[in-house]
Amino acid sequence: MWSPVSETEVTTAPRPLLLADGRPADRAWSLDPALKHLNHGSFGAVPLVAQERQELLRVEMERSPVVWFPALPQRLAAARIELADFLRVPAGDLALVPNASAGASVVYAALALRPGGEIVVTDHGYGAVTMGAERLARRWGGRVRTARVPLDADADQAYEAVVAEVGDATELVVVDQITSATARRLPVERIGAEAGRRGIPVLVDGAHAPGLLDAPLADATYDFWTGNLHKWGCAPRGTAALVARGPLRERLYPLIDSWAAADPFPDRFDTQGTIDATAYLAAPTSLAFVERTWGWPAARRYMDDLADYGASVIGSALGADTTVEVGMPVPGMRLVRLPDGLAADRIEADALRDRVALELGVEAAFTSFDGIGYMRLSAHVYNTAADYEYFAEECVPVLGKWARENSGKRSAQ
Numbered sequence: 257m258w259s260p261v262s263e264t265e266v267t268t269a270p271r272p273l274l275l276a277d278g279r280p281a282d283r284a285w286s287l288d289p290a291l292k293h294l295n296h297g298s299f300g301a302v303p304l305v306a307q308e309r310q311e312l313l314r315v316e317m318e319r320s321p322v323v324w325f326p327a328l329p330q331r332l333a334a335a336r337i338e339l340a341d342f343l344r345v346p347a348g349d350l351a352l353v354p355n356a357s358a359g360a361s362v363v364y365a366a367l368a369l370r371p372g373g374e375i376v377v378t379d380h381g382y383g384a385v386t387m388g389a390e391r392l393a394r395r396w397g398g399r400v401r402t403a404r405v406p407l408d409a410d411a412d413q414a415y416e417a418v419v420a421e422v423g424d425a426t427e428l429v430v431v432d433q434i435t436s437a438t439a440r441r442l443p444v445e446r447i448g449a450e451a452g453r454r455g456i457p458v459l460v461d462g463a464h465a466p467g468l469l470d471a472p473l474a475d476a477t478y479d480f481w482t483g484n485l486h487k488w489g490c491a492p493r494g495t496a497a498l499v500a501r502g503p504l505r506e507r508l509y510p511l512i513d514s515w516a517a518a519d520p521f522p523d524r525f526d527t528q529g530t531i532d533a534t535a536y537l538a539a540p541t542s543l544a545f546v547e548r549t550w551g552w553p554a555a556r557r558y559m560d561d562l563a564d565y566g567a568s569v570i571g572s573a574l575g576a577d578t579t580v581e582v583g584m585p586v587p588g589m590r591l592v593r594l595p596d597g598l599a600a601d602r603i604e605a606d607a608l609r610d611r612v613a614l615e616l617g618v619e620a621a622f623t624s625f626d627g628i629g630y631m632r633l634s635a636h637v638y639n640t641a642a643d644y645e646y647f648a649e650e651c652v653p654v655l656g657k658w659a660r661e662n663s664g665k666r667s668a669q
């Protein structure tokens with residue numbers, strides 16, 4: 257029986273979710289039972305029912321490719337309607353792209369040359385997306401301006417920090433709806449409204465939003481939003497949405513030039529040469545599975561309660577000063593501060609992730625922000641309180657040992 261190490265109060269463990277036939281929820285996935293899976297957020301996890309659906313679609317494709325491919329755009333258009341319904345946006349605003357990175361690349365490729373133009377990003381931005389913004393700014397002969405948003409900044413402070421970087425030379429604002437390393441929200445609606453007032457396009461990186469937020473585009477006035485369905489939505493990998501409104505969207509083209517180029521947005525994204533589009537077609541199966549089994553609102557509540565519990569048991573095992581109050585919390589994700597000596601930068605955080613998987617048998621996410629290392633918890637329906645209790649009991653002592661060893665090495669240098 258697990259018991260807390262420190263005196264910190266531990267929140268109540270939510271009861272594990274079950275499948276309709278009474279089996280534990282994780283039986284609906286094919287995750288290796290020999291490992292613990294505490295990092296849904298990075299790459300998602302696909303339920304068996306959607307894997308099977310995708311496999312059936314592949315069989316159909318392989319049986320008669322010459323029938324399959326010409327009919328594909330119509331089938332993708334039908335899938336888009338279901339995915340748009342999940343996100344509560346009109347299907348005519350939503351194009352399918354393989355991932356959020358691709359969604360950002362499509363937007364970057366679409367913007368006209370702005371000599372000397374500046375792009376505003378934040379220091380919470382996803383590295384790959386920010387790198388794309390930097391490349392675009394270089395092409396323009398301009399530069400990226402990075403808004404510094406303190407981890408605990410509330411909505412007003414975060415808004416002020418971003419808007420303070422917006423000036424006459426700003427040609428694009430790129431801002432995360434839910435940040436990756438720091439698992440917090442940013443006030444994208446207000447930032448979008450202000451940029452819109454000034455006539456500056458905004459790209460919202462909503463990679464984590466589908467499934468975690470009920471209606472991620474409600475109250476949105478921004479031009480471009482991209483989000484992954486293969487993260488919290490559990491869709492097969494390579495399924496993301498690019499939602500675009502306003503006149504600029506007619507400039508958006510798929511990264512692969514293809515036959516539908518003369519079609520309007522978003523239809524032209526339904527034809528991208530010869531690709532395996534079965535992930536897009538199977539994606540609604542994942543969304544429907546969660547809806548049918550628990551309902552998304554109940555699933556989200558469970559993820560959030562479990563992430564709370566996980567943060568409290570792991571935080572309590574780590575000892576004092578591990579609680580992290582981010583300014584605008586996210587359902588289902590939490591940060592726990594690591595001891596000094598662990599994950600002080602991204603390279604160290606990734607190395608820790610790999611070592612924890614290899615030596616401790618746990619898939620976990622470690623991140624860093626401002627030189628401090630964090631464990632980022634992201635709980636999904638297949639996780640249970642026991643996963644976090646295991647980590648607290650078996651892995652936290654090892655993390656403590658590694659931290660002391662690393663700190664010792666550093667002070668000896």
Ligand SMILES: Cc1ncc(COP(=O)(O)O)c(C=O)c1O
Pocket residue numbers: 297298355356357358381382385432434435436461462463464484
């Ligand atoms: C905020 C954010 N943007 C973009 C991405 C990239 O997602 P993908 O690798 O699916 O393109 C991620 C992935 O974790 C993310 O968290």
